[in-house]
Structure formats: structure tokens, C-alpha cells
Amino acid sequence: MSPVMRMFCFISLPLSLVLLTDAAPVRAEDEVLFNRDIRPILSDTCFACHGPSEKDREAGLRFDLQESPFSELDSGMRAIVPGNIDESELYQRITSDDESLIMPPADFNKHLKPEQIELFKRWIEQGAKWQDHWSFITPTKPEVPENVKEGWTKNEIDRFILRRLEKEGLTPTPEADKETLIRRVTFDLTGLPPTPAEVDDFLADESPNAYEKVVDRLLSSPHFGEHMGRFWLDAARYGDTHGLHLDNQRSIWPYRDWVIDAFNNNMPFDQFTIEQIGGDLLPDPTLSQKIATGFQRCNVTTSEGGSINEEYLVRYAVDRVETMGTVWLGLTLGCAVCHEHKYDPITQQEFYQLFAFYNSLTEKAMDGNALLPPPVVKVPTEQDKIRLEELSQLIAKLNQDKQKLYSDVSYTDPTPDAEAQLPEQKEVVVVEDEAPTDVTLLGAPEKEWHFVEGPDHPVFSGKKSLLREGTALSQQYYEADKSPITIQQGDQFFFYVYLDAENPTEEIMLQVHTTKNTWHHRAFWGANKIDFGQVGTTQRLHMGDLPKMGEWVRLDVTAAQIGLVPGDVVDGLAMSQYGGKVYWDKLGMLTFGNFKQDGYESQHIWEQVELKLQDGSTLPQEVLAAIKVSPAERTPEQSATVQHYYLENVNPAARQKFAAIKADIEAKAKERTDYENNIPSTLVMEDMAEPREAFMLIRGEYDKPSEKVERGVPTVFPPLPEGAPVNRLGLAKWLVDPKNPLTARVTVNRYWQQYFGTGLVKTTEDFGSQGEWPSHPELLDWLAVHFIDSGWDIKAFHKLIVMSATYRQSSHVTPELHKRDPANRLLARGPRFRLDAEMIRDNALQISGLMNEQIGGPSVKPYQPAGLWKVVAYTSSNTANFTKDGGPALYRRSMYTFWKRTSPPPSMTTFDAPSRETCTVKRERTNTPLQALNLLNDIQFVEAARKFAERVIKEGGDTTADRVIFGYRWSTSHFPDEQEISILSELYEMNLQEFKNDPTSAEQLLTVGDSPRDETIDPAELAAWTMVANTLLNLDETIVKE
Template sequence: MTRLETRIVRVVLLVLLAAPGSTRAPAAAARKVDYNRDIRPILSDNCYACHGPDEKKRKAKLRLDTQDSALANRDVKPAITPRNLKQSGLWHRITTKDPDDLMPPAESHKKLSPHQIALLKQWIEEGATFKGHWSFTAPVMPAVPKVQSAKFKVQSPIDNFIAAKLAEKGPGNSPEASREILIRRVTFDLTGFPPTPAEVDAFLADKSPDAYERVVDRLLKSPRYGEHMARYWLDAARYGDTHGLHLDNERSIWPYRDWVVKAFNDNLPFDQFTVWQLAGDLLPNPTQEQLVATGFNRCNVTTSEGGSINEEFIFRYAVDRAETTAAVWMGLTAGCAVCHDHKFDPITSRDFYSLYSFFHSSADPAMDGNILLTAPILKLTSPEQQKKLDDFDAQLGAIDQRIKAALAKVTYTDPASVTSATPVKRIEAVWVDDDFPAGAKPGLNPDTPALTWVTGKDARVFAGNRAIQRTATGLAQDFFNGITAPFSVPAGGTFYVHAFLDPANPPKAIMVQFHTTTWSHRVVWGDPDAIEYGRKGTPEKQPLGALPKSGEWVRLEFPASKLSLAAGTKIDGVAFTQFGGTVTWDKLGVVAETDPRKDPTESLAVWLKENQGKALNNVPDDVKRLFRSVKPEDRKPAENQRLRDYYFEFVCNATKPAFATLHKEKDPVAKAREEFDKAIPATFIWKDLEKPRESFIMVRGQYNKPGERVVPNTPAFLPPLPKADTTNRLAFARWLVSPEHPLTARVTVNRVWQQFFGTGLVKTANDFGAQGMPPSHPELLDWLAVTFREQSWDTKRFVKMLVMSATYRQDSKATPKLLAADPENLLYGRGPRFRLDAEVIRDTALYVSGLLVPTMGGKGVRPYQPDNIWEPVAYSGSNTKTYKRDTGDALYRRSLYTFYKRTAPPPAMTTFDAPSREQFCVRRERSNTPLQALNLLNDIQYVEAARAFGQRMMKEGGATTGDRIAWAFRFATSRAPTKAELAVLYDTFFGQLASYKASPDAAKKLITFGDSKPDEALDPAELAAYTLVANMLLNLDEAVTKN
């Protein structure tokens, strides 16, 4: 039979099976009806919307999800009367010819099939037995079926359950897959990479009975196992490298990703894996790892958009965290109860908001600040790094002691306290000379070349030992801000700065800018239009005339009033700006005549009075608090002394010069410590507020409409929390993995089964409720759940059990018989076969090509990506507006480490159905589209990988063309090519070789795609031909499919 004929047979069979009135209804009716398997899905899908758990939407006061209501006496007759169709109102309403009485009503756009009506009829006639929903009762260990089958070599109890169901349904099973397919399948499933030809050869040569088991054990010990397993969990955790909303700026939470990898490699028991993530911070003396694990519920999307309402987003974050936790651990669609009681499951709004209240008191702010690290965070300091920090602190502490001693010796008479006339005083404050002030955060624009300080040895210097010099072709700046002690503008002050313009290369314009809370005070000399900042003729850009004379130092002066800088204004930054040319800057400061009795930089009393009640910027937090929040009469002696010390050290013109030497000694140490500390990674962690927020049922899911108050609790239809003094997240997390819990173990083993077999025993992995599909093998699911729990939640042991089973090891060939009986392979009569996930496809190309860089962990990397993916969805102020791809090794890291921007995820991954990670995903959709093939053929990373693979063919594949192509085919597919396949590839190679020899430029263009360079010793035309062969191999269905 041809492939086309096979497809026609498949379609005809499917049509016959789906046709109304087919033999399916009588066949189903011939066996005893099971409520959970047969009846609940019908009622849930067609009736619960109006006659289900949601009281507010319920019609006719009728519930069909509970036995008491369904069987209760009503005005005419009960909805259901066991064994009596005539006295069952439901039967009348689903079979009547009267369109006004027919159920479901026409406006619901639902209609029962003859098969469904037959099932309901049989159920009523058999006694209309109700059962609790299958997933809401704790699993118990079922008896393992006894199976006698010469065709099915049972390896574990899993196979007994599968074989029993296959025997019941009739299609039979498949033989064990070939050894090549087995090692390829299990290597992909446990590491995310294909086996090497050498690994295949070793397995084929090993004739021992435990050869396959030894392969499995080796793969489970590989660090690649943890990386591969982590990817599935990170989908569920909605892990991303950006905040996800508004600016979608970068966030630093990659240490959580790396912890997940380590947890799988270390085989952390799943119950601990659960507790650490949901409540690691509440464990006694939590370790660094346990705190990092709490990043699970900091992975949700956040915002800092202007106009956002704090209360709304605190509410939304808690909803997300509750919904995600319920889905990931319990398979519940709990989010459906945010606005009203769940329409299909017994989850009330009270249940949801009780669950929500576990997460409602998180200490993270409503607005993320668009910053890399939004508190609470944890610095991941190693013991060696802590020792270095301690050394810095010791140095700084010693200098602080000397500053403290100097402060104790200060003698000061406040001019405001002197009764005799005080003469007007001329003051000069030097703000920049030889270095930026203490605490300055320097910057430059553009970011190259680096800031250049020149000395008298290699350039002119006006004052001191060095000056700032820059040569530019366009706009350029050297600047700083954030200084420890901001400059204070004196009354009547005049600024000055010294500039030297190179006569051989003069600029078009020069500018000085001052930073208060913004960069909005500027003066410019030369062409004011050359520098685009600010509105000309305003304090934002005040033109002060022509450029100063070149070839000599010129003192430039300008009054503070020209820039609308009032007396007392704090300046914490200065920018030296130019357009083109070579400019040297030196000695910037301010001069003024002042009455010391009224000047805050001369009089402590004036300074204290002027700042009282103000929210000062750029001062230490404790000084800011004392001025803003503590009245003078309420200050303690120590607080008054703190203000005096700060004034003498940083503000008072008469005393602060005495501390300049100490600051020059301290500042480099403080800066070095800051830079060292900045390099230590940090991550988001969970922490609760000291005082918990009150939680309420939010009416209709609106953040500002609280209803009844609720306290942390679990859904009422599930087992209660154990009685304890504290009902907190730790108690909740332990409840999830308690023996009595009906869902966690089932949901978890189902997702792991889905990972290896393509489809879960419960196909709807995200919904174990009434709208979800019932398990195809309920006894097997319970056996797996109980086994997993009783084996101490050992994930590696569980995974090994799955891949050692005969069920997993079956051949995946879909025979006509198997296809007709079970087109979706829900009975598992054949091995798993489906397209590989996005990350695995890319990683495989890198791996076989030899380009893969196996470095583990660290910040997300930015490999190749088409232009203009980030830009259309980005705001101008976003630090992820423009995609700047990495170079070197970062281009070839495993896809797990690719930087994930939520609003524009990596297109090479989303093309192959990777999620955006904006919300949890426990089951990826799987599509097969032409775009995917085009991606594999033309995307630069696949073309480059093909060239590198082609290069490996020439250098490692053997001496002849046939050997090389066969070697590459085997690496790409884990099997030897047939003669026909080899002939096609052989002809392709020589056809392309002739073409590229005739077009050497085309050959050169093809083999120079990407950052990695081709081996210049290889013939370009030959390498180009091998590149296209490799490109074909990487695009084979067999290369991107798990067989």
C-alpha cells in the first residue's frame, strides 16, 4: 500500500468512527456506564454552565453536579429518577421535539449526539449512580493486572496496565524498537541531545542484558539531564529575563533558573523541590539555595508603568501566583473563580481568595521600578567573596574611625549666633579638579572610547595634576552623577569652568550641563543647534556666545540665575559635552559673595532650618529621614549629633576641606568595594511583609471592591490543612505533598509521562477538573502517583522506571491496524513519535556541527535573531528596546540560556511553539508548519551550523565523499543511510559542487554566514556543497522528530 493510500484509509476510518449513528454508540452502551468516564464529561460540557457549581449563574435552582440536587423532588418531577426514564425530567428535556423545552438550549450552541443521549439513557436505567470527581479523592494503590502476552515483554508494572488496556481494546502492541532508535530516543529524552555515532556503536556492540540500563544510568548522571528537565519546569514557572509588562526591562532572576537545573541534577526529592519553591524562606535557618528557590513566585510579570495603581497590581500579582500554583501542582483552573464561583468545578470564590491570601502579603512592591533587581533580593556571595568584602569593610571602617576622630576635634562658631556685624564673604568652591567628587557614578556617551584623564606630561593641564580630554566626530559627553554630598548653589553664585580647544581640531559647540533631579540646566558656546538637547533660549539650553578662543585655556563664567538655579539647589552631577573636535576640560566650581549669617553652607542653624520637613535628594537615608519625619524638638541627642557631623563633613565651607584628604583616601576603596559587590550576582527571592495584608473576596474580581474577609486556607472540597499554630505558606506547601492530597502526585507524574510519551495519561495536563479529559488509564495513573510518593518523590528513579518500561521501548511505526484503532496513540500501542521541541532542534544543530559551547549557568545570552523583533513592541525608555546580539561563545550556548524577553520571545523558538513565558505553560502545543522548514533551511544559525557540520564531514567523516555523507547522515539520524538515501545525497553533493565551482563568489558567501570562520585550508566550493548536504540532513523529518 502506498503512503497516499494509507492516508486515504486513515481518513475514511476517522470519518466512520466520528459519524453519528455509527456502531460506536451501541458498543459503548454494551458495557456498564461509569459516571466519571462517561457521564460527568457530558454534563460538565453541556449542562454545568447553567446547572453547575456557580450559584450566581445557576438556573431553575437546579444543580446537576450533585446527587442530592439532581435527584430531589421538584414541582413536576425530579431531574433524574433512577431506573425510571418517564419520571426523569432530564430525559424529557434532552429528547423532546419542542424547541422551547429542548436542552441544551439553542442559544448555548451545544447539542447532544445520539451517542451521548444513549449513554445518559443507559445511566438512568442502570440506577443513575453518582461518584465524586475522580481526581478529588486520594489515589490508592491498585492491583497490578496479570498479563500473558508473548508479544509484550513486560519490564515493569507499567506494562501490565498498558497491556491489559490494549487487550481490552484490541489493537495490540508494537515490538521493541531497534537499538539505534532506542538509544536515540532515550538520549534525546534524558539530555536533549542526540547520541554521537561512537555512543551508538558502543551500545550496538554491548550484548549484555543490562546494556540499555547502563545507557540510561549514564544519561541520568549527565549534567545535561538537569538542563533538559529544567526546561519543562521553567515553562511552568513562567521564567523570563524581563519584567514582562510596559518597558519590559531586564530583570536578574537567572540564578533561579540555574537552581532548577542543579535541583534536577542533584535529584532533589520532589516534595522538597515543592516546599523550597513555595516556602523556602519560612524553613528554619534557610540556606542560600532554599531562598533562591523561592524565585518561583517572583517569576510573574510585573510593571512600573506611569499611572498604574499600586493596589490593582498587588492584587493582580497575588492572583497570578495563586492561579499558577493551583495549576502547576494541582492541575486546577482556579483562575476561573476570581470573578465568580467556578462554573464546572467545586472551587468557590471563597476557596480561590483563601488560596490567594497565602500570596497576598509578598514584600515585593507593586511597581518593579524598571530596574534589574526589585527587592526583596539575595546577593549570592561565596565565602571567598565575603572575605574580600570584609577586607574592604575593615579598610573603610578604619578610615571612618579617623573621620570620627576628626569630627570630634572640629571647632565651630555659627555665624548666625554672632551678634556683631559679619562682613560679606567671598567664597569659591572647587567642584571638579583632578577627579570627580566622592560617590560619583561616571558615564560617557557614546560608551567608547573610555573616559580619558590627561596629565601635564602628555597634554596641557590648567590646575592640579590632570584634566579631562576627548576627541569626537559628533556628539560626545563625559559626565557623572549621584555624588555623596551634592553641591549647593550659593546665593548670587557664578559658575566657572576652564576649557582648552585644539586649534587643529576645534569643535562646533561645547556645553556644560548640571543634574538636579534631571539633566535640564545647560549652557552652550558655539553653534547651539549642533547639540540637540533642550529648548534653545531657556534654562534647558542657554547660548552664551561664540566658542572660546582656541589654543589657550579660557575661563568661562556664567551666573546660576541664567540657568534658573536658585540658592540652595542641590546639584549631584555635571556633564562636559561637545560636538566634534578635541576639547580639554579642567577645574569647575562656583564663586559667590555671601552673608555667612544667612548662608546654609556657612551656618548650621540656617542649614537645619532650611531643610526641615523637606524630602532631600542625594543625602544618606538617615539624614533624609531626620529632616523629613522628625521634628527638631523630638530628635534625640544622637540624631542631632548625626546632622551636625554630616554638616561639618560634607556641607560647611569652613570645615569640609579638613575632610577632603580622608575622602580621597576613602573614595577609591568605597568605589572598589562597590564595583566588586556589583559583580556578585543577585536574584529575586520571596519575603512576606512583617504585617500581613488583609485579604477579601474581591467582588467580580475587581481589585477595589472587597467583599467578605478571608484568611489563608485550602479549597473546601480538598482535605483540610493539618491543625497547627500557624497557617502559612510552609503549611500549605507541606499540605500539597502530604499523603492525603489527591492531586499533586497525580498531576506531577502525568506531566512527566507527557514529557516522555508526548501525551499525558490525562491529556489535559492543565485541567484535572470536570472540563478536563478523564485519564486513559486511571489505574495506571494512580499506581504511578502512589509509587512516586512512596518512593520518596525520587524523580530520577521515576524517570528511569518510565524509560525502562517495554511501553516506552516500543517501535513507533504506526501500522494501519494501530492507526485505525488508536490514531492518537492514547492506548500506547506504539512508541512515542513527535516533533522535537524548539530548543532541542536548535541545540541538536549546534551539537552535531561542533559549534555548541557547553558552559552551564549564568546570565542569559543573545544569539542570532532577525532584525526588528524587539523594537516594534518596545518603549523608547526600555533597556530591551534594541536587540544587540552577542558575539563569540555566547552565540553557541544551549538554548536554555537564551535571553527571554516576554513581550518578544526568541522567534526561532516561538516558530516551533515555545511559549512566551508571560504565564505558566504545562503543555506546549505542537504544530508542523512550512515556516518551520523555512526556518531550518534559511535561518543564519542553521546555515552556519550546516557549514560547520559540513566542515566536520570533510575533516572527521572519512576520505571519500560517500564515507563523509554516510558519517553525517548517521550523526544526524543515529542510523546508517539506505542505498537510495545515499544516492540522493551523493547526487545532491556533486550537483552543488559543480554549481559552486562555476560560481566561487556564491560559495564564499554561503560558507561565511555567521561569526564562526570556515577553515581556510578547505576548498570553498567543496565546503559549500557539503554545507548544503548538511542543511538537507538537519531539515530531515527524521532529524527533528523523536522516533
């Protein structure tokens, strides 16, 4: 049936992609292999009571180790007697009719099938040959089979595949046609479709290496790194938000750029591993190597109130071990968090030995809901580095010019050192007995200032005190003082408070407003309840505990402590409290006054003032240190330091000579600071100077430590490489040590899965006892060793796969072959399955001409239904409200889409993209009506259809048939047949007539999406072609990789 005749039966996946089954069963004449045939049954039905877990083990019998089942049991029997089923207690139990004897027990939730019992029988009769679990044995390179059908094989992969096919009595399917082949390999290597021009070039190239030239071109494309990076980001659980509680935004997109660059630069996989696991621990790590460690900062984090720091530090470390285990080892290490692994030879102690590698990081348990929870690094581009260096050189030159000015200044202190006396500070009272006048009075919850008199109320000074009482934030404040206070050197705020003991407050705060229109200067006493400014800075400085209750207490804070500098103009003050009853009195400032006339003209007097202040001084440390040395004892350098600072910044006459060049320096310094502040940062890893102790945790509970553990790896594996440090760097080197039996196997299997839909080991995430036996075990081992021997060359490995005859087969399947191998595990035909979520959207963008091909950069926010974020968000979250991007950012590749973990992009999740809250190495592939509706109606796809229609009209020729052919080729990379041309032409004519009769509907259709419409095209014509384009974008042949 023509695909166009099925135009409204969208994304109907072939049955072979839905009913995935195992390869052909073991035939009666075949040898029964323990690893392939017996171990999976034991793991599934017996290990729960007779496996690695000592706690759950029954009768002292375990089937995960060779010695136990062949040894004499306490009963005097043996579970397995090779060659003798009558004396093998295992066989007698699994065939017993007695419910008290049968195994698995009658009340167990799993039971053996007759064909499984038959396998045990044949295995024992054949001698019960034991094999250690295949995946824990370091692979060796098997001999490449010698095949008869030389004309079909193109590389070593094909020889292994052909040997299996011949054994099964099958033959390979012929090579796919050239249009299908270039479409398949272009999608597989770049995630994008080929253009008709690229297809035509390939069709016209009749050279023997025409296909290889296409492959090499695609491998060198920058889109290769994007496409491969997308798979890796699933494994890395990359997201643009923290993932828990507020799910606020985090900045880690430079790590995504690092991944793309690594694939494009063909970074060897061992280096790729080392830099992500331990890049920060390399000798003199580069910025790039630090950025790489973002892999381990991609885990979900929180800052929810009430969360316990130690609990979340444990959670983060557990997540990192589990992720490492899945990505590199293909093991479910997390099953050993609470107890011994029930199926694999991983003890709980060994899990926590791995945990110890991640237990000594400098990150805090609470992320602070911050964009950049430390540790972080700046990520300047080469252009940024050049500009920063230019500004630094300009500033250095200006400072040199400033030094020359000192010789032009003649200064004699008018006050000899012996006569220098410290002036007295004066109190300037701002609030006492009444509110300030000539100001704007404000307050919360009411504006009226409530002054009370004694003797019923305590009063410190004058006749009245100011009373505030409330249950939460309560404050009295003013702004816009027409007689503002100019801050002088050494100024100090003071006020008196009386805290009611019967109705105590939790916090009191003094806030200062300046004419710069900011309330960014605050000091508080007591609990940190009033959420203004950033705590620990001059915006919210903690001064100590609450003062004693039931009596008047004076509190002081210097202007310098809360970030005020001489010259700042204060035009507002606030007296704030959190709950309780507080009396306030005599608020003001202690000041030395303005020394412009009588003090600052003397360096000696100025020095006395600074010595008096010291702790509240704003002087640079080197200047203050020099002042503390008596003038007679100062070195020439110290004397110059003090006098230069004084002349440049204090003396009224001298500082005018420095004003212009200082302004230039400050302007350039600000420009450099602003430039540097705008350089993006990203999250990285960093270890503590001294490792934290690590312990086994009873039942995995953070507050129940038991035995102390040291860093190490499970004993089933080879030890850390000789000379490797016992830290994350050593762990990374262990992962890619050629002796490690799993890393190479797991990696090449995951790559194989990308091309064929299923790995040689179907359970990509589990190579342990519960995992599936490889469909082609020798091929898997050959690929793993070959990958290592190649220097872990990623591009070479991908080329090996796509150059194989196995990959290049047609996906056409006969009824007989489909019945024999519905899931294509024997690989007698080429791959065929629906594109992944990102590829479907990118395909539409590319075909329509909307695609913005910019590589790298921050995440973007394309179309999505309104309100989705708000439904799952706290109101205080900075990702509660979704704001769509505009312009070119709207049409970037889908891998750059902003990923909010509590509400991932709906157009992606509809097509089975994961939430990325945890590591994902194999996506599900479903077929639902919602997917068809998404492709038909989602604004992105409707807009893409409109822009595709414009391309068809302007580039596709003058006749309807020519335009149909043009559109069909862009969509499917093939030429349509006559029937398809006829159907699509009729669809166009039908829609054209409807839109001519209903121009309003045409206008409504053409307004979908932000991209501008070509006003020169007749609306009815454009709308009609939009409907044809919409149909083309929804064809199976468009969204399925053939």
C-alpha cells in the same frame, strides 16, 4: 520510502500526531461509568445551568452533586431514578421532541449526540451509580495487575498498559532497535542527541543492563537539569523582561540556574515546591531558598503611566493563584475570579481565600521599569564570597593600622573651648544682573540668557532679573567655569524666584555640575516632571511644594543634601523649570569660607560649625551625636570618636599623616564595593510584617470589594496540614501533603506527557469537570502514590518511565493499529513526534560542533531578524534595540536565549514555543511551511550546516560514501542504506559542480554566520558539503523523536 528521497518534504508530521482522538469508545458490553462517561457530558452540556454556579442555576437542579438529581424536585419529579428511564425526567427531557421541553434547550449552543443519549440510557438502566469526581479523591495505590505475558513487561507500568491492551485485543509493538532507543532516551533525558561514539558503545555493550547504564549516565548528566528545567520554565512563565508597557529587562536568570541545579541535584519534588512557594518563610532561609521564590516573581508587571496601583496588585495576586492552580492542581482556578466556578467545586469566596495568601507582598505595583524591582537579593558565587571576605580582612587590617597612628599625633587646640566662636557665613553671588563670565553659557530651548529690568518686570536685587518662559522643560545653565567653587563644610546654595500666577510653572529645579563632569546633584520643588537622575536620591531630591506665587521667595539647599562633599569643585549651575513663567534672581552660595588657615586648626570651632549645620552635616551619625554632647559631659569613647574624626579628616596638619593609609582603605573599600556591585542580583518574594486585608471582588474588579475573606483552601480539598502556618509556606506544605488529591497526579501526568506527547490525562492543564478522563486511571493513581512513596524522587520517577517496555516500544505503526488508535492513547507502540523548538536548534548546534555547553548564567542573544524588537517597543524601552551577542555566547543552549515577552525569539515561536506571558504546561505542536523555511534558511541553521560540513570533511573519511555515512549517523544516529548513500552522494556531486562553476555563490554561502571558516578547505567542496549537511539537518529523522 527513504527519508532522503523525501529530503525536501521537511518536517512532515505523521497523521497520528495531528489527528489526536480519544481512545476506543465504550463498548456495549462494558459498564457505563459516571466519571468516565457521564460526568464529561453533564459538564459540557448541563453544568452551565445546573452546575456549581448558584447565580446561573435553573430549577434548583444541579448535576455536580449527588443529592440533587436523585431527590424530588419542586415539580414532584426526579431527574434520575436508578434503573427506570421512564421515570427519569433527565432521560425524558433529552429524548423529547417538544422544543419547549427538550434539554439542553433548543436555543442552547450545545446538543447531545445519539451516542451520548445512549450512554445516559445504559447508565440509568445499569443503576445510575454515582461517583464523586475522580480527581478530588485522594489516590490510593491500586493492585498491580498480574499479566500472562511476563516476557514483555519490565516494570509495573507495563502491567497496567498490557492489561488494557489485552482488553482491547491489541498486542504491544516490539522493542525499538538500539540506535532508535538510545537516540530517543538521550533526547528525552537531556534534550540533546547522542554522539556516534555513544551509539557505538551502546551497540557494542551486550550486557543485560546495557540500556540501564545509558539511562543512569544520562540522569547524571548536567544536561538533564537543563532539559527538565526548560519544561518548568514554561510553567513558571519565565521571561527576561517585565512583559508589559516598556517591557524592559529584568534580572531573574539566577532563578533559572536554581531550577537547573534543583533537577540536577535531584531535589525531592515536595521540597522543590515548598522552596518556590514559601522558601522565604522557612526558618532562617538560605540564599538558595530565597532565590527559589523567583518562581512567583516571573509574572508580567508594568510601570505604565496612569496605571492604578491597587488594580495591578490585584492582577499580580490573581496571576499567582491561577499559576499555582495550573501547575500543582491542574485546575482552572481563574474561572472563579468573577463568579462561582461554573464547572468545578470552587466558589468565588474560595478563590479569594487563596488570593489572600498572595495579597501581602512587599513588592510595589509599579516595577519602575527597573532591572531589579525590589525585593531582591545578591547572588554571590563561592568564589565571590571568598574574595569579599579577603577584601574585608584587608580593610580591617588597614583600620587597625590606622588606629595605631592616633597615638603618634600630638594635638593641642589653639582655641580654648570658652573662646570658640562660630564664624559668620558669607554670601558669594554667582548670578545677578548678568550672566557669569569666563564660562560656557548654555540653555534650552535657546542659549541666550534673557535679563529684564523693572518696573515692567519684578526684580529682587540689583537692576535686573532673569526671565524664563516655556511650555515644557526650559533651563538656563553654564559649564566650564574658569573660576570654580570648591565646596567647604557647611556650604549652602540659595536663589530667589518669582512665580507668575497667570502662567504658573509646574516645577523648578537647581542643578549643580562638578569637574567630575556630572550633573548628578539636583534639588527640585513642585511636581516631579523633569526626568533627570533617580528621584529620591541626591540626583533628584524633592525639597517640597512650589513657593508662593506672585512674590519673591528665597529657596535654600545645602551642598551636603544633594551629595556634595568638601573638596568637590563646582564649575556649573542650572536653573530649570517645567513650563510657565519664572523670574530668577541672586543665585549664589552661603559659605563659612575656607578654614584651612583660621578655623579648622581648632577642633572647638569646627564643632561649632557642625552644630550650626546639623541637618546639612555630612558627618557620620555617631560623630554628630557625640558633638551634640558638651565636651565636659562626653564619655571617653565619645571624646575619642570626635577627636579621631577631626584629626583624621579636618585638621590640616594631622590629616596629612592619615592621608596615605586612608587612601589605601578607601581604595580597598571601593574595590570591595565595586566587586559587590558587580555581583548579580535576582527578584525574590517577601511578605509584609502585617498581612493586608483581603476581600472578595465583585466581578473581579479591584475597586469593588465585598465580603472580607481570610486565608484558606477550598473545602473540596483536605484542610491545611496540622500545625502548618497560615501563609505561603503553609500553602506550599498543603500542596505536597500526601492527602492532597491532585498535586502528585498532575505532576506525574506532566512528566508522562514529556515522553509520550500526551498525558494519561490529555487535558494536562485541567483535571476538573471539563478535563478528560484518564486513558489509564489506575496507572495514573499508582504512579502518583508511587511518586509520593519514593520521597518525591524525580530522577527515580523518570527512570521508571524510560526503563519500561511501554516506553521502549518501536514507534512503527501498522495501518490497522493506526486506524484503531491514531493518537496512541492505548500505548500499543512507542512515541513519535517532532522535537520542541529549543531541541531543534540545540540539535543543530550539537551536530555541527558549535554548541557552547556552559551551564547557567545570564541570558544570551543569538541570531534573529533585525528590527523585530523595535516594531513592538516604545523608544524609551531598553529592549527596543536588539544587539546580537558574539563569540561563544552565540552558541549557548536555547534555554538561555533572552526572552523578550512582547517579541519572543522567532525561531522558537515558529516551532510553537509560548510567549511565557502566562503559565504554559502543554505546548501546541503544529506543522507549517514556515517551519521548513526556517530550517532551510535561518542563519543559525545555515551556519550549523557549514560547520557540520567542515566536521564531515575533516572527520568523516576520504571517500564521498564514508563522509555521507558519517554525516548521516551524526544526524540520525543510524547507518544509511545503499539508496540513501547514493542519493546523498549524487547531491554532493551535483552541488560540487555547480559551485565550481559559480565560485561567487560558494563564497556567499560560506560567509553566513559569525563562526570562522576553515580556509584550508576548498570553497566549492565546503559549499557542496554544506548543502548536503543542510539536507541532513532538515530530515524528519533528524528533527523527529522516533
